[in-house]
Amino acid sequence: MIELRGLTKRYGEKLAVDGLSFxxxxxxxTGFLGPNGAGKSTTMRMILGLDAPTRGDVRIDGKHYAQLQEPLNHIGALLEAKGVHGGRTARNHLLCLAQSNGIPERRVGEVLEMVGLTAVARKRPKGFSLGMGQRLGIAAALLGDPDILMFDEPVNGLDPEGIHWIRTLMQHLAREGRTVFVSSHLMSEMALTAEHLVVIGQGKLLADTSMSRFIEENSRTYVRIRTPEPERMRDMLIAEGLRPSPGEDGAMEVEGDDAARIGELCAAERLVLHELSPQRASLEEAFMRLTAETVEYHAHTGPEAVAAEPASPAPAWGADWNRGKDGKG
Incomplete structure (x- = not known):
């Protein structure tokens, strides 16, 4: 277990981490999310004792990192995959780590096999690709068979097979009862991997909740409907207390997720449906919505992206879309 209480880090005038508690x-x-500059890497460095907090406290199973005897047996971490001695072979790099933490030599071969680097164990990491460097960093994190694992951007440079492998590995480790804490900017992958989310922005805690609740609370859910009889559909939905609005491609949208009820109403009224589909936001959409005001570094595709956007055109179905036949809302 990792516990943060009021964790704060200031670099001169810059407040990098602001009273984090989770x-x-x-x-x-557990996924750790935040825009660039949010303080994720600084937080992870303080967990490992690489940076000292300005205020607050962080503990690993009730102890500060510096109090851990043979720390690789308690927590394994991947923060910087290229942080290895380029002159040592991959095997010797891991062997030095093992000897410094009382880990049996046989474990080196086991983790090399686990991450798929046995064939290059005698090669120097300075010649490794980014993906191979990531695998070596993951091997180092696994070396002590720790109960706590922490990964910063573990899928960087990995091919699809490697991404699937690390996702499966993290989920397997969690099922064994271990603590798994992972930071990534690849939202589609995080959505498949994490069950719980901690989200920060500008150093402050924005969310500490389950994946499903995070998406539910920070996104729009609606039912998309396409029919060759839009006027009848609109009138029927309004009569049932629903408020349809125009969507893309001539479809209409109804807030909420009660597609089954709408389908039953259409069946009762013998209304033809070409599409009836619940629409739920992705993790990426929910994340963007929550963190929009905390993004520190904005990019633009060109000069036209900086200019104010033109006003949206009026709905194709007119201003009376949500009104009844008498023109009243």
């Missing part, structure tokens, strides 16, 4: 619990994969 707990990373065993048995689930």
């Amino acid at each position: 707990t990373v619990r065993p048995g689930i994969v």
Whole structure:
């Protein structure tokens, strides 16, 4: 378990981490999200004792990192995959780590096999690709068979097979009862991997909740409908207390997720449907919505992206779309 209480880090005038308090619990994969500059890497460095907090406290199973005897047996971490001695072979790099933490030599071969680097164990990492460097960093994190694992951008440079492998590995480790804490900017992958989310922005905690609740609370859910009889459909929905609005491609949208009820109403009224589909936001959409005001570094595709956007055109179905036949709302 990792526990943060009021964790704060200031670099001169820059407040990088601002009073973070949360707990990373065993048995689930916890995702750590935030825009660039949000303070994720600084937080992870303080967990490992690489940076000292300005205020607050962080503990690993009740102890500060510096108090851990043979720390690789307690927590394994991947923060910087290229942080290895380029002159040592991959095997010797891991062997030095093992010897410094009382880990048996046989474990080196086991983790090399686990991450798929046995064939290059005698090669120097300075010649490794980004993906191979990531695998070596993951091997180092696994070396002590720790109960806590922490990964910063673990899928960087990995091919699809490697991404699937690390996702499966993290979920397997969590099912064994370990604490797994992972930071990534690849939202589609995080959505498949994590069960719980901690989200920060400008150093402050924005969310500490389950994946499903995070998406539900930070996104729009609606039912998309396409029919060759839009006027009859609109009138029927309004009569049932629903408020349809125009969508893309001539479809209409109804807030909420009660597609089954709408389908039953259409069947009762013998209304033809070409599409009836619940629409739920992705993790990326929910994340963008929550963190929109905390993004520190904005990019633009060109000069036209900086200019104010033109006003949206009026709905194709007119201003009376949500009104009844008498023109009243």
